[in-house]
Amino acid sequence: xxxxxxxxEQVLENITAKFGEAxxxxxxxxxxxxxxTTRDQIIxxxxxxxxxxxLKMNFLTSLCGIHYPENKDQELGVIYHVHSLVHNVxxxxxxxxxxxxxxxxxxxxxYATANWMERETFDFYGVQFEGxxxxxRILNVEDMTYHPMRKEYPLEDGTRExxxxxxxxx
Amino acid sequence: MAEFTTEETVKTNQGLDRIPDSLPAQxxxxxxxxxxxxxxxxxxxxxxxFQNILQMDGEKIVSGVPTIGxxxxxxxxxxERRPFYxxxxxxxxxxxxxxxxxxMGWWMTVEKLLGVKTPxxxxxxxxxxxxxxxxxxxxxxxxxxxxxxxxxxxxxYVFQEREKIYEIYEEISGAxxxxxxxxxxxxxxxxxPVAIHKLREWIAGFPKVMKEFESMFTRNRIFVDxxxxxxxxxxxxxxxxxxxxxxxxxxxxxxxxxVMNPYSSYQDFDFEVPVGTxxxxxxxxxVRNEEIWQSFRIIQQALxxxxxxxxxxxxPEYFLPPKQAVYKxxxxxxxxxxxIMGEIEAPVGEVYxxxxxxxxxxxxxxxxxxxxxxxxxxxxxxxxxxxxxxPEMVVGSQLSDAILILSSMNVIAxxxxx
Numbered sequence: 001x002x003x004x005x006x007x008x009e010q011v012l013e014n015i016t017a018k019f020g021e022a023x024x025x026x027x028x029x030x031x032x033x034x035x036x037t038t039r040d041q042i043i044x045x046x047x048x049x050x051x052x053x054x055l056k057m058n059f060l061t062s063l064c065g066i067h068y069p070e071n072k073d074q075e076l077g078v079i080y081h082v083h084s085l086v087h088n089v090x091x092x093x094x095x096x097x098x099x100x101x102x103x104x105x106x107x108x109x110x111y112a113t114a115n116w117m118e119r120e121t122f123d124f125y126g127v128q129f130e131g132x133x134x135x136x137r138i139l140n141v142e143d144m145t146y147h148p149m150r151k152e153y154p155l156e157d158g159t160r161e162x163x164x165x166x167x168x169x170x
Numbered sequence: 171m172a173e174f175t176t177e178e179t180v181k182t183n184q185g186l187d188r189i190p191d192s193l194p195a196q197x198x199x200x201x202x203x204x205x206x207x208x209x210x211x212x213x214x215x216x217x218x219x220f221q222n223i224l225q226m227d228g229e230k231i232v233s234g235v236p237t238i239g240x241x242x243x244x245x246x247x248x249x250e251r252r253p254f255y256x257x258x259x260x261x262x263x264x265x266x267x268x269x270x271x272x273x274m275g276w277w278m279t280v281e282k283l284l285g286v287k288t289p290x291x292x293x294x295x296x297x298x299x300x301x302x303x304x305x306x307x308x309x310x311x312x313x314x315x316x317x318x319x320x321x322x323x324x325x326x327y328v329f330q331e332r333e334k335i336y337e338i339y340e341e342i343s344g345a346x347x348x349x350x351x352x353x354x355x356x357x358x359x360x361x362x363p364v365a366i367h368k369l370r371e372w373i374a375g376f377p378k379v380m381k382e383f384e385s386m387f388t389r390n391r392i393f394v395d396x397x398x399x400x401x402x403x404x405x406x407x408x409x410x411x412x413x414x415x416x417x418x419x420x421x422x423x424x425x426x427x428x429v430m431n432p433y434s435s436y437q438d439f440d441f442e443v444p445v446g447t448x449x450x451x452x453x454x455x456x457v458r459n460e461e462i463w464q465s466f467r468i469i470q471q472a473l474x475x476x477x478x479x480x481x482x483x484x485x486p487e488y489f490l491p492p493k494q495a496v497y498k499x500x501x502x503x504x505x506x507x508x509x510i511m512g513e514i515e516a517p518v519g520e521v522y523x524x525x526x527x528x529x530x531x532x533x534x535x536x537x538x539x540x541x542x543x544x545x546x547x548x549x550x551x552x553x554x555x556x557x558x559x560x561p562e563m564v565v566g567s568q569l570s571d572a573i574l575i576l577s578s579m580n581v582i583a584x585x586x587x588x
Contacts, residue, residue: 030282030521059409061524062533064548081522081535081550085409085423088430092522113412116558124246139239139587148247155251 005087006055008033014055018048025094034092042080042095043105049082049091050110057084057091060107063117065125067099069151075099076125080107106132124149204232207569211240215318215573218583222560222572229568234561238554242587249547253512254280254354257547262348264551265585267310268303268528270339273351275525278433279534280354283521284514286485290477292356293435297472298369299342299351300434300525301465306335307528308416308458308465311580315455316387318577319396324386331379334372341365354514355489356482369473376466384459394452401563401575403449411559414552415530417579420457421449427526438475439468451578458580488514512542529553529580553585 008028012035016023022041027034037045049057061081069075074096083090095104106129107114118129119138126147129135137144146153210221219240225232245260252260261272274296281288288296309332313325336346341364343351352358361369387393403413408421418425426443428436444460446453482489490509491502508514518540524533533550556579563579564572 029519032522034520060412061531062535062548062550064535064546066537066546079535079548081533085425085430090522092520111412112407112410112562113555113558116554120554137239139242141239148244155247 006084006089008089011055011089011091014052015045015048019045032090032092034094036094036096039095039097039104042078042093043107043110045093046080046082046107046110055084056086057082057089059083059085060111060113060117061090063107063114063121065121065127065149067125067150068096071096073098076102076127078104078121078127102126103128103130105130108132123147126150209569209572211237216576217314218581218586220581220583220586224564224569224572226569229570231564231567231569231572234564234572236557236560238557239587241583245588246547246549249544251543253542254514254516254544255509255512257544258352259348259350261549262350263584264549264588265307265528265532265553265582266347267582268307269347269349270299270303270351271307271525271527272532273349274300274434275523275527275532275534277352277354278525279521279523279536281483282523283516283519283536283538284354284485284488285517286355286483286488288356288434288483289480290435291360291479291481292483294472294476295342295357295361295481296352296434297436297439298361298469299339299357301468301472302335302338304465304526304528305462305469306332307580308462311528311577312387312455312458313383315397315451315574315577316393318573319393321386321390321393324383327379327386328383331372331376334368334375338365338368338372341368353482353489355485356480358490360481361476366473369469373466373470373473380462380466388456388459397451397455397574397578399448400451400567400571401578403559403563405449407559407562408449411562412555413530413559414556415527416454416457416461417449417556418530419444420446420453422447427524427531431524433523433525439471441465441468451574454578514542516540516542524550527552529582529585530556549588551585551588553581554588557581557586 011033012026019041022037023035025036049055059082061083063078063080066077066079067075076099077094077096080093081090097104104127106118108118116138118132119135121127122129122135123137123140124147136142140148205226207224207226208221209224210216211219221237223235249257249260258273258276261276262269264272309328313328316324339349340346341362343349343358403421405421405423408418409423413421414425422445424443424445429443441464444457446457486505491505495502496506516538518538520537522533522535524531530552531550532552535548535550536544537546539545563575
C-alpha cells in the first residue's frame with residue numbers, strides 16, 4: 001500500500017500558518033481533511049497548494065456545486081477536491097456564498113481541467129466564475145433559462161397527485 | 171515528477187474550447203480561406219454522439235470546438251431522489267463498456283458511508299469482475315483504434331473474447347451490458363460452478379487470441395507509422411488537464427488508484443503499472459495492451475487464491491436476504507421490505523471514494539443528510555475531464571489523425587454526458 005507522505009495534521013498546519021483565520025471548520029469525515037474558506041481566499045489557497053514545495057497538491061480531482069436552501073446567505077457552495085499525487089493526500093475545500101451574488105473567481109488560470117468543471121457547475125447551479133474564458137452551458141441546452149440542480153426544482157412535476165411524496169424518497 | 175510554474179499555465183489555459191475571435195496572423199495576411207467542418211454529432215468515427223466544429227486549413231486543423239451533452243440524462247439530479255439501491259442502474263449507463271467497475275465503485279462508496287466491511291471472498295469476486303470489465307473496455311478501445319485506421323480484422327477477433335466476458339457477467343448477475351451487479355456488502359450471489367468453469371475456459375483461451383491481436387498490430391509497420399507521434403501529451407499538461415488512467419500513464423505518470431489507494435483487497439495482488447513516455451496514440455495503445463495482460467494476471471491470481479467463506483457482509487439491514495428466508499422468517503421479511511422500499515438508514519456525512527475505472531479515476535462524492543437518498547451525488551467522470559484536452563491535442567494535426575486521437579482517448583459518450 002502506498003503510504004501517505006503527509007498527514008492531515010501537517011497539511012492543516014501548513015495552510016493555517018499561511019492563511020490563518022480564513023481557514024475554518026476543519027474536520028476529517030472518513031479520513032479526508034475538509035476545510036471551508038472564503039471566496040476571496042480560494043484562488044490564493046489553491047495557488048499556494050499548487051506551488052508549495054512540501055504540499056505539492058497540484059492535481060484538481062473534482063469541482064462541483066452544492067445548494068443548501070436553508071442556509072441564509074450561504075445557500076450555494078463550490079467544493080474542490082485537490083490531490084497531491086506525490087504525497088498521496090487529498091484535501092476537500094468548500095466555499096459558500098449567497099445565491100443572489102453567486103460570483104466566484106475562476107480556477108482555470110491554475111488548472112486547465114477547471115474549465116469544463118466550472119462550466120458544468122455554472123450550468124447546474126448558476127455559479128458565475130469570474131474570469132472564466134468561456135462560461136456557457138455545457139450539458140444542457142443553451143436556451144435553458146434556469147439552473148436545474150438547485151433544490152427549488154423538484155425532479156417530478158409538483159402538481160402530480162398520483163404519487164405521494166412521502167412514499168417516494170425525500 | 172516535473173516542477174510546475176503557474177505563469178505558463180495561465181497563458182496556455184485561456185480559451186481553448188471556443189472559436190477564436192481572430193485567427194493566427196498568417197491566415198489573414200495570405201487571405202487563405204478556412205473551411206468549417208462539422209465532425210459529428212453522428213459521424214461513425216466518433217463512436218457516440220458528440221460534435222466537434224473544426225476549422226480546417228486544407229487537411230490541417232486550425233481550431234476545434236467540442237460540443238457535448240447530446241445524451242445528458244441528469245443522473246446527478248435523478249440520484250437525489252433515489253434510494254441507494256436504485257442508483258446502481260444509473261452508474262451502469264455511464265461507462266457502459268465497463269459497467270461492473272462503475273457498479274462496484276458505487277457500492278464501495280455506500281459501504282464507506284455506512285461502515286460495512288466486505289469479506290475477502292466478496293472482494294476477490296469483485297476484483298475478478300472489475301478486471302474482466304477493464305479487459306473488455308480496453309479490448310474495445312484498442313480494436314476500434316484499429317478499425318479507425320483501416321484494420322477491421324483485429325476487432326472481430328477480440329470481440330469474440332468480449333462476448334465470452336459478457337457470458338461470465340451473465341452467469342454472475344444475469345445481465346450482459348448494463349450489469350447492475352453487486353449489493354451493499356458484497357455480491358448478489360456466489361460464483362456458481364458454471365461461472366467458474368466459464369472463467370477457467372476463458373483464461374485458457376484468451377492469451378492466444380490476445381497474442382494474435384498484438385502480433386497483428388504492435389509491430390505492424392503500417393499501423394505504427396500511422397499512430398506514432400499522433401496527438402502527444404506531455405505529463406505536465408496531462409496533469410493540468412486532470413488526465414487519469416491509461417491516458418495519463420501513457421504520458422509517463424504512474425498514477426493508478428488501485429496502487430495508490432487500494433480498495434477491494436488490491437494490495438493482495440501482484441501486478442505492474444505500465445507507463446509510456448510521450449503520451450501519443452501509440453503509447454496509449456501500448457499501455458492499454460499491457461494493462462490487459464496485467465488485468466489477466468490479477469484475474470488468475472484472484473481465481474487461484476479465491477478464499478472460502480461468505481460472499482457478502484453480515485449486514486442484514488443492507489443486504490437483501492435470500493428469497494426462501496423471506497417466506498419463512500419474520501426478520502428476513504422485514505428487512506426485505508425495508509430494503510426494497512429504500513428504508514436504509516444512512517448516517518449524516520460526506521464521503522469521496524474513487525476506483526480505477528476503464529478510463530481513469532472514477533470518483534463518487536456522496537453527501538448524505540441522513541435521508542434515504544443522497545443529498546448530493548457528484549460523479550467524477552474521467553471522460554468528461556480529459557475530453558476537454560481534445561482541442562489542444564488535435565490542433566496542428568490532420569483530420570484523419572483527429573479521428574485516431576479521439577478513439578485512442580476512449581471517450582465514451584455515456585460517461586462524458588452522464
